[in-house]
Amino acid sequence: MSGIRIKARERNGVVDVKTLMKHPMETGLRKDKDGNKIPEHWIQDVVAEANGKVVFSCAFNTSISKDPYLSFAYAGKKGETLTLSWKDSAGESASKDVTVG
Amino acid sequence: MDRRSVIKAAGIMSAAATALVALPRIAWAAYSDSAFKAKGAEDALSSLYGGSATTPSDQVKLKAPDIAENGAVVPVEVETDLQAESIAILIEKNPSPLAISADLPAGTQAMVKTRCRMGETTNVTAVVKSGGKLYTATKEVKVTIGGCGG
Numbered sequence: 001m002s003g004i005r006i007k008a009r010e011r012n013g014v015v016d017v018k019t020l021m022k023h024p025m026e027t028g029l030r031k032d033k034d035g036n037k038i039p040e041h042w043i044q045d046v047v048a049e050a051n052g053k054v055v056f057s058c059a060f061n062t063s064i065s066k067d068p069y070l071s072f073a074y075a076g077k078k079g080e081t082l083t084l085s086w087k088d089s090a091g092e093s094a095s096k097d098v099t100v101g
Numbered sequence: 102m103d104r105r106s107v108i109k110a111a112g113i114m115s116a117a118a119t120a121l122v123a124l125p126r127i128a129w130a131a132y133s134d135s136a137f138k139a140k141g142a143e144d145a146l147s148s149l150y151g152g153s154a155t156t157p158s159d160q161v162k163l164k165a166p167d168i169a170e171n172g173a174v175v176p177v178e179v180e181t182d183l184q185a186e187s188i189a190i191l192i193e194k195n196p197s198p199l200a201i202s203a204d205l206p207a208g209t210q211a212m213v214k215t216r217c218r219m220g221e222t223t224n225v226t227a228v229v230k231s232g233g234k235l236y237t238a239t240k241e242v243k244v245t246i247g248g249c250g251g
Binding site for chain 2: 054058059061066068070072073074087
């Protein structure tokens with residue numbers, strides 16, 4: 001249960017990746033109903049690897065929407081394994097493997 | 102310790118062990134507090150790329166809605182024909198403008214799509230690093246309901 005959804009499709013040697021990561025992405029600006037600030041908690045780093053090689057990496061700020069959506073594309077082949085991982089400001093992390101279709 | 106708390110503790114321990122084993126082999130992008138916490142677009146660019154000199158370019162394609170009814174979820178897409186090493190998205194009027202910075206190794210398409218939050222009507226700037234220079238495209242997005250606080 002990593003809370004990551006990935007679709008990876010190859011066309012003409014290019015793998016198109018679409019992913020959704022389940023995460024509250026708290027900005028630290030929101031308040032709960034008693035007026036207390038909800039502490040910031042967000043995904044900071046995302047890395048995608050295929051065949052042991054990094055094909056995409058990025059850093060997020062709190063201004064990325066809740067349950068972040070990310071799409072990118074790289075040169076690759078059908079059948080290879082793509083691994084997507086994230087790490088958040090609380091030091092939590094998640095990872096998911098998907099076979100390129 | 103009753104049975105339930107033993108099981109819970111074991112679960113936490115094994116989760117921690119997995120995290121410890123899994124972490125070192127991942128090549129994380131370098132999240133930088135100084136760039137992402139910067140209060141202005143220029144400061145963010147300086148600490149991200151070591152310089153804030155940019156050139157507007159029509160080869161940088163930025164796609165964002167003209168009007169966003171909900172500032173909490175605004176789709177933003179950046180694409181370019183340039184040889185891009187890195188792509189960043191800046192939302193000018195947000196408390197910290199830098200929203201995302203992506204590193205593109207050779208073989209990766211010069212494209213990134215995501216969804217951003219915008220507190221109010223603002224300029225959105227796509228920055229593409231190509232051959233050591235920064236190229237930009239800017240678009241104004243009108244926000245009806247802000248998405249940052251509440």
